[in-house]
Amino acid sequence: MSSSDGIDASRSFHASVDTEDNIRxxxxxxxxxxxxxxxxxxxxxxxxxxxxxxxxxxxxxxxxWKRYEDRETWKEIVNxxxxxxxVSRAWYEAARVxxxxxxxxxxxxxLRLLLCTVRERFGGHCPARSLQFxxxxxxxxxxxxxxxxxxxxxxxxxxxxxxRYLAGECGSLCFTSNMSLPxxxxxxxxxxxGQNLRLLAPLLSRLCNLKSFxxxxxxxxxxxxxxxSPPRFKLSTLSISQTELSPGxxxxxxxxxxxxxxxxxxxxxxxxxxxxxxxxxxxxKVHVKIVVDSIADSDSETISAxxxxxxxxxxxxxxxxxxxxxxxxxxxxxxxFTFSEDILSMRTVLALLHxxxxxxxxxxxxxxxxxxxYFSEQWMVTAAEYRDELHSVCAARGIQLNWLxxxx
Numbered sequence: 458m459s460s461s462d463g464i465d466a467s468r469s470f471h472a473s474v475d476t477e478d479n480i481r482x483x484x485x486x487x488x489x490x491x492x493x494x495x496x497x498x499x500x501x502x503x504x505x506x507x508x509x510x511x512x513x514x515x516x517x518x519x520x521x522w523k524r525y526e527d528r529e530t531w532k533e534i535v536n537x538x539x540x541x542x543x544v545s546r547a548w549y550e551a552a553r554v555x556x557x558x559x560x561x562x563x564x565x566x567x568l569r570l571l572l573c574t575v576r577e578r579f580g581g582h583c584p585a586r587s588l589q590f591x592x593x594x595x596x597x598x599x600x601x602x603x604x605x606x607x608x609x610x611x612x613x614x615x616x617x618x619x620x621r622y623l624a625g626e627c628g629s630l631c632f633t634s635n636m637s638l639p640x641x642x643x644x645x646x647x648x649x650x651g652q653n654l655r656l657l658a659p660l661l662s663r664l665c666n667l668k669s670f671x672x673x674x675x676x677x678x679x680x681x682x683x684x685x686s687p688p689r690f691k692l693s694t695l696s697i698s699q700t701e702l703s704p705g706x707x708x709x710x711x712x713x714x715x716x717x718x719x720x721x722x723x724x725x726x727x728x729x730x731x732x733x734x735x736x737x738x739x740x741x742k743v744h745v746k747i748v749v750d751s752i753a754d755s756d757s758e759t760i761s762a763x764x765x766x767x768x769x770x771x772x773x774x775x776x777x778x779x780x781x782x783x784x785x786x787x788x789x790x791x792x793x794f795t796f797s798e799d800i801l802s803m804r805t806v807l808a809l810l811h812x813x814x815x816x817x818x819x820x821x822x823x824x825x826x827x828x829x830x831y832f833s834e835q836w837m838v839t840a841a842e843y844r845d846e847l848h849s850v851c852a853a854r855g856i857q858l859n860w861l862x863x864x865x
Contacts (some may be wrong), residue, residue: 733765
């Protein structure tokens with residue numbers, strides 16, 4: 458393979474690597490008309506650059522490319538980038554660099570095509586910065602296809618040492634102990650759902666700088682300590698939702714979790730006690746999210762399990778129906794408490810403050826809610842009264858009251 462088949466020092470690609478049709482297939486975009494482009498033909502990509510330099514084009518495109526865009530917005534941006542690839546060779550390279558910074562793959566065929574392109578044209582090296590695997594197959598009865606998808610996803614990740622972000626939904630990642638995986642010095646965020654943690658462990662051992670790890674509805678982490686070395690990274694944020702925390706899994710994560718600044722939990726209940734035994738003295742902030750599929754209920758069972766976090770100084774509780782009794786029972790020395798501005802929550806917090814709850818409390822953070830949540834004029838009046846009372850009670854106790862803008 459010649460040097461022209463790879464990427465240059467500026468991470469731009471040569472126009473002969475892929476056609477627009479290949480990129481469209483990889484990104485999951487439909488294209489009924491195959492691209493007629495062949496290197497050296499009269500395709501616009503071989504024309505002279507337009508007046509706008511490619512460097513300026515890259516500056517224009519880059520801020521528009523955000524991985525948290527919803528699927529439809531993301532597809533629209535992809536189409537704009539694909540249009541740019543048809544203008545000139547320079548524009549092709551600039552747009553293609555941006556395209557490879559966030560790749561989202563749903564179909565098995567897309568994974569096959571990308572892996573083939575990476576191996577045959579790039580020499581097995583893919584410069585992707587963000588990979589999101591979201592398995593979706595029209596062949597629901599094909600039980601082997603999800604396994605093939607996960608295997609291909611693992612092989613693609615093995616070709617992407619420059620990753621910054623990796624997400625795998627519905628158990629779409631598979632790594633084995635005999636895979637040749639590089640180190641991932643730039644990978645800071647990892648998010649998985651429905652994941653067999655045993656199939657993720659070989660990758661975790663190659664991550665040295667991971668800062669944020671999110672697990673949703675994942676499983677099978679009981680005996681990781683027996684078969685895999687503990688991870689080397691030092692987490693800042695750990696988010697666990699509907700995932701059973703066995704003592705073995707918590708022990709395996711111990712060395713990487715003592716640096717946690719914020720722990721986010723959702724419906725893990727008393728399993729949180731296993732984690733508290735390992736890192737309860739290190740975690741300073743906990744965010745208890747609402748019960749899944751509920752717009753109101755706080756996760757009361759998880760709140761009760763917080764007693765093991767002796768070093769906890771900041772607590773945030775989502776949901777309208779906070780359990781006052783469970784919060785009263787917390788024998789902690791909180792300095793900060795955060796909740797949402799709704800009538801039920803404000804009433805609960807006022808009742809707590811009147812009992813001299815958490816004498817160590819220094820600040821109270823309240824996320825403002827849109828006016829649409831107040832169903833009547835009377836509700837608006839009551840909310841205003843509660844806000845005034847919060848100001849008075851906080852002033853009397855010397856607590857700083859902060860009103861925060863709604864989260865995006």
